[in-house]
Amino acid sequence: MSRSVQAPWAWSAARWMVGALAVAAAVQALLCALGGDGPGVAQAASASTHRTPSSDPLQAQAPQSSRAAQSVLLAISRAGDRLVAVGERGVILTSDDSGQHWQQAHVPVSVTLTAVHFATPQLGWAVGHGGVVLHSSDGGRQWLRQLDGTAAAQAELAAARLAAQASDDDTSKRRLREAERALEDGANQPWLDVRFWSPTEGMVVGAYGAILRTRDGGRSWQSLRGHLANPKGRHLYSLQFGGGKLYVVGEQGSIYVSRDRGEQFEALSTPYRGTFFGLQAQGDTLLAYGLRGNVWRSTDAGQTWQPVPTGQATTVTAGTTRPEGRMVLVDESGRVLQTALGASQGEALQPLRVPQPFAYSGVVTAADGSLVLTGVRGTTRIPPEQPLASAQP
Numbered sequence: 109m110s111r112s113v114q115a116p117w118a119w120s121a122a123r124w125m126v127g128a129l130a131v132a133a134a135v136q137a138l139l140c141a142l143g144g145d146g147p148g149v150a151q152a153a154s155a156s157t158h159r160t161p162s163s164d165p166l167q168a169q170a171p172q173s174s175r176a177a178q179s180v181l182l183a184i185s186r187a188g189d190r191l192v193a194v195g196e197r198g199v200i201l202t203s204d205d206s207g208q209h210w211q212q213a214h215v216p217v218s219v220t221l222t223a224v225h226f227a228t229p230q231l232g233w234a235v236g237h238g239g240v241v242l243h244s245s246d247g248g249r250q251w252l253r254q255l256d257g258t259a260a261a262q263a264e265l266a267a268a269r270l271a272a273q274a275s276d277d278d279t280s281k282r283r284l285r286e287a288e289r290a291l292e293d294g295a296n297q298p299w300l301d302v303r304f305w306s307p308t309e310g311m312v313v314g315a316y317g318a319i320l321r322t323r324d325g326g327r328s329w330q331s332l333r334g335h336l337a338n339p340k341g342r343h344l345y346s347l348q349f350g351g352g353k354l355y356v357v358g359e360q361g362s363i364y365v366s367r368d369r370g371e372q373f374e375a376l377s378t379p380y381r382g383t384f385f386g387l388q389a390q391g392d393t394l395l396a397y398g399l400r401g402n403v404w405r406s407t408d409a410g411q412t413w414q415p416v417p418t419g420q421a422t423t424v425t426a427g428t429t430r431p432e433g434r435m436v437l438v439d440e441s442g443r444v445l446q447t448a449l450g451a452s453q454g455e456a457l458q459p460l461r462v463p464q465p466f467a468y469s470g471v472v473t474a475a476d477g478s479l480v481l482t483g484v485r486g487t488t489r490i491p492p493e494q495p496l497a498s499a500q501p
Contacts, residue, residue, distance in 0.1 A: 166238045166256055170198030170215035177201060177210040181482035182222050182469045183426075188229025189475040192248040193482050194221035200234060202248045206474035207489045215242065215251050220298075224248075227304035233326060235299035235312050243326050254326040261291040263320060267331035279339050286316075286341065303347040303354075311370060313344035313356055321370050336364050336373035343383075350389020351409060357384040363396060365410060376410040388427045388435045395435050395447070397424035403437065405455065418445065418457055426470045428479075438468035438481060444490060464488040 173179070181195035191203040193210070198218040201210040215221075219237040226232035226248070234242040239257020244250060268287035272280045290297065297315045304310030308325045312318075317338045320329040336356070338344075344358040356364040356373065361380045364373040378384075384398040392409040395416070403416040403424060418424065420441070427437045435447040437457065442465025445457035460479075470482035477492030 165198070165218040166240060166253075168218045170200070170218045172212055173199075176212045178486040180484055181486055182220070183224050184470040184472045184480060184482045184487075185224045185226055185232070186472055186474075187226040187232055187247045190229065190247050191472065191474060191480055192224055192226065192232060192234075193470070193487060194224045194234050194236070195482070196220050198236075200224075200248065200251065201487075203480075206476040206478055207480035207487055210487070213244075213249055213251060216253050217242070222298060223301045225302050225304055225310075227307050227310065231304075231307050231325070233302050233304060233310065233312075235302045235314075237296075237298040239297055239299060239314075241299065241302070241312060241326060241329075255320075255329060257297055258291070258294060260297075260318065260320060260329065261287070261293075263329050264318065264331040264333060265291050267334065271334050282339070283333065290316075300344065301346045303349065305349065305354075305369065309369065311347060311354075313347055313358075315343050317341035317344060317358075319344060319356070332370055335366075335370060337375050338362070338364075345384065346386040348387045348389055350387075350394065351391045353389070353409065355387050355389060355394075355410075357387045357396060357398075359383040363387065363410060378404065378410075379413055379415075380404055385423070385425055386427050388429050388437075390429055390433060390435065395427065395437070397427060397437055399423050401439070403457070416455065416457060419459075425468060428471045428473055430473050430479075431477075436471055436473075436479060438471045440467045442466050442468060442483075444468070444471070444479065444481070460490060462488075462490060 176199050179196055179199050181193045184191060184193040191207055193201045198215045198221060200213040200215050202213055203210050217240055219240055221234050221236035224234040230245055230247050232244045232248055239260040240253060241255035242251040243254045265287040268284040272284045299312045299314040302312045309323050311321045317333055319332045321332050322329050342359045342362050344356055346357045348355045354366040354369060361378040363376040363378055365376055366373045380402055382399045382402060384396050387394055387396045392407060394406040394410055395403060397403045400421040400423060401418040403418055404413045405416050406413050422439045422441045424437050424439045429435050433449055437445045442462060444460040444462050446460055447457060466483050466485045468481045468483040472480055474480050479490040481488050
């Protein structure tokens with residue numbers, strides 16, 4: 109499991125250079141340079157470690173800092189009208205004024221956090237390195253650990269053993285060997301995204317094809333690795349809902365769709381063989397985005413695809429869909445690109461004027477209509493009616 113992972117820019121090592129301990133060390137070096145109830149159930153928070161609590165980021169609380177809002181922040185989500193952003197060293201921030209001011213939350217771990225999602229204004233989950241899954245029941249102010257990488261590896265091992273008993277083919281044998289190896293490696297592989305579609309049902313995805321589902325709000329988790337065709341263990345980077353479907357995207361042009369919330373996944377054929385980091389969906393219109401400025405559009409739920417010019421070969425890192433239907437993408441050079449409305453949705457991307465451009469990693473529409481972005485310098489805001497970049501004098 110030493111396959112290298114494509115990283116779009118230095119910051120993204122925190123999210124996308126994933127896997128083995130050697131890779132995790134590279135992540136930290138780069139960040140410093142920047143300044144149902146079936147088989148495979150893993151009960152939450154069964155952490156184990158050979159390190160002392162003071163040296164183990166899974167055991168050490170995130171440090172409180174007056175400069176937390178300027179730290180590396182990798183993802184952002186709405187929790188009702190509140191904003192919640194997560195990032196390096198376990199930092200979680202909340203804002204009740206659409207990103208103008210931020211307060212640091214109390215977090216029980218200091219690992220890098222890569223994604224956050226709220227099912228309701230109160231109930232949310234954050235995930236990150238060390239296989240950690242955190243849960244908040246108060247809108248992001250306080251967090252508890254529900255899962256770590258050791259418990260996640262135990263869930264996959266239980267599922268792999270059952271699969272090997274049911275079928276003696278090479279795929280099942282390989283899955284079992286890899287599950288045993290992952291448990292021996294310990295809690296060192298990260299989750300890269302999380303989505304909940306109800307207060308109790310949700311999913312996490314991550315490195316080497318890891319995918320878990322919960323049906324009880326995160327108290328237990330089941331491995332779904334056998335539910336989608338990914339025998340080579342391609343990294344899974346993002347989850348997205350749209351048109352009543354659940355999409356999973358990853359490396360080597362991988363896009364999977366489930367119409368039954370993860371019971372079965374269909375692999376969609378795509379013309380791109382590089383890494384996809386995310387996807388925006390509105391009905392049957394999809395925008396998949398990834399490395400080197402690659403954006404692909406489908407108007408038939410992924411049956412056919414057309415390329416969308418972005419103007420430069422710069423990796424697109426995150427996206428959101430505004431309430432009126434415009435899709436917004438951000439990239440590693442600090443550009444913010446927006447689609448038009450109507451039948452031409454997604455055919456072209458128009459750059460918005462950005463007050464403080466830097467390498468972006470997350471974007472969300474705030475309660476006041478502004479876009480709030482996260483990245484290597486913390487956060488920045490784009491007002492609701494920001495003009496296009498071409499309108500600059």
